[in-house]
Amino acid sequence: MRIGDVAARSGVSVRSLRYYEEQGLLQSARSASGQRLYAEEAVDRVQLIQMLYAAGLPSRRIQELLPCVETGVSTEHTRTLLLAERERIDRQMSELALARGKLDEIIGIAFDYSQPCAASRIDQVA
Amino acid sequence: MRIGDVAARSGVSVRSLRYYEEQGLLQSARSASGQRLYAEEAVDRVQLIQMLYAAGLPSRRIQELLPCVETGVSTEHTRTLLLAERERIDRQMSELALARGKLDEIIGIAFDYSQPCAASRIDQVA
């Protein structure tokens, strides 16, 4: 599989795939002419990487954790990182929940709960 | 109240407070000599700004939403933004939850659930 295929199938830009390789997150074989060749699993791995990026892990963390994720082999270090990241994610979720609550409050006022025809107005907007 | 006081009381750097002003998120009066003077409410506003930043809203969005947040006055535009931001936050929380689940799974393997003394090992690390 060539890089364009992986890009298409994983929904990630070619540029990003090269970047992942540069960061040591994704390996590729090379054809005689130097083109990157990927195994099927590459797509899954890219999606895993995306998931972790979305959760706020920087490349370096992902790189440290990938061996553990793939093989299940863990060290003291990776275990510590895993717990730390989970905690960070928990904190981030709390912050999001807090802000979401505030937004809800504001939305409640903006769409004016107290008015009898609030529902219909919401419908107009939504 | 001078800028240093606001910084101390809100836990935000002086640099950031000036930046917020530059972005139209925070007003200040000026003393004769040009020093910024803040009202008490400034501290709360700064904390609100921080909350929204933490939720991933960029300055521009916050700036658009602040009037609405403060006065409760909403326009078609602000209502649209409010709903869109709430939805974005919901998506982001889902992504976090997904990644958290994955981490949990990995943690489960890393700390080896199947081993009888798993609990004590977790204690050692945590």
Added chain:
DNA sequence: CTTGCCCCTGACACCGATGTGAGCTTTTAG
């Protein structure tokens, strides 16, 4: 007066993932 601390403006640096463009080679389709 002077020392020390706070404030001012303006400007540049940073990080990290991704976009973009140049210049060149390889592969593929017609």
Added chain:
DNA sequence: CTAAAAGCTCACATCGGTGTCAGGGGCAAG
């Protein structure tokens, strides 16, 4: 065979909130 499409490397740009430094005022206490 040829032209389009896709790959390659290298390198510079972007965004946004914040750090930091320089060079200069302001103000209170000793």
